[in-house]
């Protein structure tokens with residue numbers, strides 16, 4: 001609803017009231033239309049101030065209404081009526097003005113914001129565009145480049161940046177509503193036409209064609225296959241070239257297309273799935289998230305390698321004091337230098353002082369005595385980790401939580417050497433840990449709900465999307481990834497090239513194809529682990545290894561490649577060729593073609609033509625198939641959690657929702673049929689065999705994703 005009051009005699013104050021963020025639901029819109037009409041009719045009212053309850057202007061549309069038929073007055077004519085009114089309307093922006101909220105403010109004649117407010121048009125992140133005139137009014141106010149940036153990225157800006165861009169007329173450190181009332185009083189009687197954005201022309205821009213061509217190319221590069229950013233560019237282009245009314249029509253048509261697209265549904269699904277991930281529960285009904293997390297004020301990080309450094313940075317940025325431990329002075333100094341560098345660059349970008357005082361660096365575990373929580377990030381070596389955890393049991397106070405960043409070792413085995421298995425959990429970050437948003441919180445069989453709650457909450461505080469997962473090899477993300485990668489190698493063996501596979505995956509929407517990712521992260525890492533564990537040992541012919549292992553097909557391609565010293569970008573050659581060691585520009589390498597030809601010849605494989613559809617289906621359906629198994633095994637509480645793991649940890653395109661959502665969108669019967677087909681073609685790849693849960697779901701008529709867990713039957717959750 002909207003509250004109507006009078007102040008200072010001649011000012012009508014209209015307050016949007018819909019907690020928590022004053023979303024513009026049908027009831028609120030109805031209230032605003034009524035209140036504005038009343039203010040315009042009342043002859044004693046000379047100006048209007050529009051604000052939001054509880055220190056928040058408006059968070060925009062009510063996403064929950066998207067799935068329902070439209071009711072209540074639409075936003076576009078409502079905003080138009082405000083703009084065309086004969087009395088000045090001032091928007092008092094406190095807290096936030098996002099999406100429809102900002103569009104409403106743009107229809108007002110003046111805008112004033114509190115210094116701490118944030119503004120933005122995030123529709124693109126939900127697969128939409130600002131369709132209440134935002135794409136038409138903002139370019140007329142800020143100029144085309146700035147509007148295009150905000151609309152195509154959906155980024156939030158501070159009130160200060162909004163002032164610089166001209167989006168608000170003033171900012172205030174005091175009460176924004178009081179300041180808006182003052183402003184309203186001061187502009188009574190002044191002409192309103194220059195303040196009506198829809199009647200203005202955007203500031204001219206030279207060479208529109210090349211500007212928009214470049215903009216289009218940029219958004220396509222940034223978000224492959226996503227429709228919304230492209231539609232945003234087209235809508236802003238309409239603002240630049242067409243009169244307002246035609247621009248609005250274009251905005252509406254583009255919105256209609258987006259609104260009914262699968263992409264918008266996928267992005268909205270992600271929006272809710274991300275929020276749901278924090279509300280984990282046990283399938284037996286016990287709500288773990290009702291356990292109170294412990295307060296974490298101090299933490300220890302052991303190991304300042306690739307992962308440890310990023311973890312230290314994330315903790316410190318969350319305001320947590322950190323003791324960082326290394327083995328030798330040289331490595332400690334290097335760690336200190338790199339952590340300091342990241343914190344300084346970050347602080348500079350944000351215009352704040354780097355919180356360097358929060359980290360201490362040491363060569364001893366003793367200073368960990370008093371910390372609330374420790375995260376271990378040493379080499380992936382069980383014996384080493386066990387040694388450290390038993391030492392930590394002795395050093396740390398009895399209630400310190402002990403966490404491991406292992407990417408796949410058994411958390412229970414690590415916990416078993418401590419004096420406190422209930423306080424041991426996995427906190428699996430992704431590289432680079434200060435940037436990647438995913439945190440898998442690995443629940444050991446004895447981890448206490450309180451310990452899990454603490455790790456989940458800490459992750460959130462560090463700006464991560466925390467997902468609770470079970471303790472199985474590779475946990476959720478890496479367990480599924482293995483099967484996806486296997487398919488990619490098999491495709492090479494059968495006739496594809498790395499660039500062909502990567503191109504198909506990139507066209508599907510992955511930021512980077514799987515072979516480019518391998519080159520970037522270093523192909524030799526897994527190879528060394530396999531070597532160390534005897535999988536590629538003296539008893540295995542390095543030149544002609546078996547393609548079968550434990551009765552199933554195994555691809556030795558990667559190991560053969562690594563034997564040649566092709567380790568990826570770091571060695572200047574991997575699946576691609578680079579200008580030099582450390583080079584970034586991937587070029588197809590004729591040597592790889594011969595390498596693959598030779599491989600096929602040696603093993604008697606006749607290369608066949610493989611199209612993009614097969615590449616995507618085999619990689620992506622294999623991934624989803626293992627996702628179903630993860631659900632069967634109770635290693636994830638919900639399919640939504642698996643999807644969040646992939647979206648935030650593995651570059652899965654958000655506009656496709658995640659592997660499980662994608663499977664549902666393609667249609668489970670089709671996924672089943674294609675898996676059956678590929679399994680028939682590749683009977684030596686058991687993982688292509690459709691999972692029991694997938695079969696059950698298809699038999700049950702493919703229920704919506706939210707009901708899948710009910711079909712895991714009597715299979716027990718490990719969470």
Ligand code: NAI
Nearest residue numbers: 303304305306307308326327377378379380406407429431
């Ligand atoms: P890294 O080799 O870059 O760093 C490990 C660091 O631990 C080294 O600096 C080493 O000196 C230090 N260290 C070894 N023993 C120590 C001890 N007793 N006390 C203190 N420091 C010690 O390894 P990285 O990549 O950072 O991996 C660390 C852990 O994180 C591993 O368990 C790994 O599986 C896991 N992980 C790695 C990811 C990656 O992409 N690199 C992703 C997610 C998890």
